[in-house]
Amino acid sequence: MPVSSLTATDEALLVAQAREGDAKAFSELVRRYEGKIFRLAQHVTQNREDAEDVLQETFMKAYEHLDQFQGNSKFYTWIVRIAVNQALMKLRRRKTDKSVSLDETIDTGEDTVVREIAAWDEDPEARYSREELGQILGSAIESLEPPYRSVFVLRDIDELSTEETADALGLSVPAVKSRLLRARLQLRDKLTRYFKRKGDDAFAYL
Amino acid sequence: MLTCKDFLKELSDYLDEALDPAIRGKLEEHIAECPNCWVITDTTRKTVQIYKGMDPYPIPPDVEARLMAALEKKMAAKQK
Numbered sequence A: 001m002p003v004s005s006l007t008a009t010d011e012a013l014l015v016a017q018a019r020e021g022d023a024k025a026f027s028e029l030v031r032r033y034e035g036k037i038f039r040l041a042q043h044v045t046q047n048r049e050d051a052e053d054v055l056q057e058t059f060m061k062a063y064e065h066l067d068q069f070q071g072n073s074k075f076y077t078w079i080v081r082i083a084v085n086q087a088l089m090k091l092r093r094r095k096t097d098k099s100v101s102l103d104e105t106i107d108t109g110e111d112t113v114v115r116e117i118a119a120w121d122e123d124p125e126a127r128y129s130r131e132e133l134g135q136i137l138g139s140a141i142e143s144l145e146p147p148y149r150s151v152f153v154l155r156d157i158d159e160l161s162t163e164e165t166a167d168a169l170g171l172s173v174p175a176v177k178s179r180l181l182r183a184r185l186q187l188r189d190k191l192t193r194y195f196k197r198k199g200d201d202a203f204a205y206l
Numbered sequence B: 001m002l003t004c005k006d007f008l009k010e011l012s013d014y015l016d017e018a019l020d021p022a023i024r025g026k027l028e029e030h031i032a033e034c035p036n037c038w039v040i041t042d043t044t045r046k047t048v049q050i051y052k053g054m055d056p057y058p059i060p061p062d063v064e065a066r067l068m069a070a071l072e073k074k075m076a077a078k079q080k
Helices: A003-019 A023-045 A048-064 A075-094 A130-142 A146-157 A162-169 A173-195 B004-015 B021-033 B035-052 B061-079
Strands: none
Touching (some): A003 A023, A023 A048, A023 A146, A023 B061, A048 A075, A075 A146, A130 A146, A130 B035, A146 A162, A146 A173, B004 B021, B004 B035, B021 B035
């Protein structure tokens, strides 16, 4: 049996046990996903304290509503949906004058996000220490608008499929795709500053 | 003839290998002739790879301890 389906069966079993009131099974599910949920919460709220609240609220709600989990999506997709909702509520509370939603109309119009074109080193990360690299990658993500950020984190860091991401965020598949493209292009643009081959000058494009 | 804008629209699906072979072929023809789009494709692919290779995110021990304590309290309350 391939590892992935073993894990899936195992997870279905854990969910079933947790539903029966098995605290150990639920704790095991929490341990599997707490790191990812905390990371996602930090990316969306951009605030460690809020992210910790979101983390706790997510698993509390998941525990309370475990009987509503249908089992036709992955458990992780289901808790991501809870986490995203909690995180957006935090954002809304913080910016009371401005409503925040992942559904807000975002500009996917004609303005281009490709500003710099320069070839990168073959091994662009090699120039930086792990810490430096972490900071560069982290601050690039933080500079994305929330609707792009969540899609990018789920698709390219957590490696959910397009459909799973759409499901978790309550978006259509085309919306996920267009936001992912914009997120990738914006990040590419930002990272070019750090990773471009020395001696290559960037030039304006489009 | 594909323009650079047409190309960019398909870039994500191209990188994810989610395109029909016919469209894929057209994009590859474009990259072969357009150095700018070649660079954008190469650097966007590297962007995605770098993020995929990021270290797993360890949850800070104090955050985990508080989460587990809160959950245990909740689970104990439910079992009463």
